[in-house]
Amino acid sequence: MLGEAIIKGMAVTAKNFFGSYVSKDRLPTVQYPEERLKPQENTRQFPFLVFDGDDPHKGLRCVACQICEKECPPKCIYIVKSKDKKLDYKGQAQLYPATFDIDISVCMSCQICVEVCPFESIKMDTEFELSTDDRFGGLLITKDKLAKSNEHYHKIHPADAAASDAVLAGEKAKAEAKAKAAAEAKAKPAAPAAEKKPA
Numbered sequence: 402m403l404g405e406a407i408i409k410g411m412a413v414t415a416k417n418f419f420g421s422y423v424s425k426d427r428l429p430t431v432q433y434p435e436e437r438l439k440p441q442e443n444t445r446q447f448p449f450l451v452f453d454g455d456d457p458h459k460g461l462r463c464v465a466c467q468i469c470e471k472e473c474p475p476k477c478i479y480i481v482k483s484k485d486k487k488l489d490y491k492g493q494a495q496l497y498p499a500t501f502d503i504d505i506s507v508c509m510s511c512q513i514c515v516e517v518c519p520f521e522s523i524k525m526d527t528e529f530e531l532s533t534d535d536r537f538g539g540l541l542i543t544k545d546k547l548a549k550s551n552e553h554y555h556k557i558h559p560a561d562a563a564a565s566d567a568v569l570a571g572e573k574a575k576a577e578a579k580a581k582a583a584a585e586a587k588a589k590p591a592a593p594a595a596e597k598k599p600a
Contacts, residue, residue, distance in 0.1 A: 445525035462522030
């Protein structure tokens with residue numbers, strides 16, 4: 402029949418059009434900002450720094466290794482290492498970033514910084530409402546604003562956060578086992594030297 406495909410197509414269009422008035426799942430839009438869609442777990446916008454505990458400074462996972470700064474394609478990350486050290490999650494003295502800035506006007510949300518970080522310290526946020534009338538200072542995000550808790554990470558990316566915690570827990574267990582073995586070896590008295598028999 403001539404035009405059968407056109408009729409079928411129009412029928413699908415009409416079904417979706419009238420269905421949008423009665424089925425919430427078929428609504429084409431939401432009344433933003435009064436209504437908001439929950440972002441998918443793999444949504445990514447701009448990076449943030451993860452910290453453990455309640456203190457963003459003490460619990461910050463970043464050790465200022467600067468790998469993310471070197472690997473960043475648009476060079477939007479700026480890090481200055483600290484002069485002193487603090488204990489990390491494994492109890493080892495580590496440097497920390499005295500300055501950690503990200504220029505989100507340059508960042509292209511590629512997530513390379515997340516992939517190369519060996520300390521599970523930089524992750525991608527889902528926040529997108531970052532518009533400002535200050536095109537320079539307003540889009541340069543400093544360490545204080547970048548630092549967000551591990552609870553926030555679990556809230557926006559639960560599966561990735563659980564995997565990240567498992568990796569850190571495994572590394573901590575290995576470090577503790579190594580330290581325990583070293584302490585036991587140090588505490589163990591040395592075996593007495595064998596006496597030489599006279600010729």
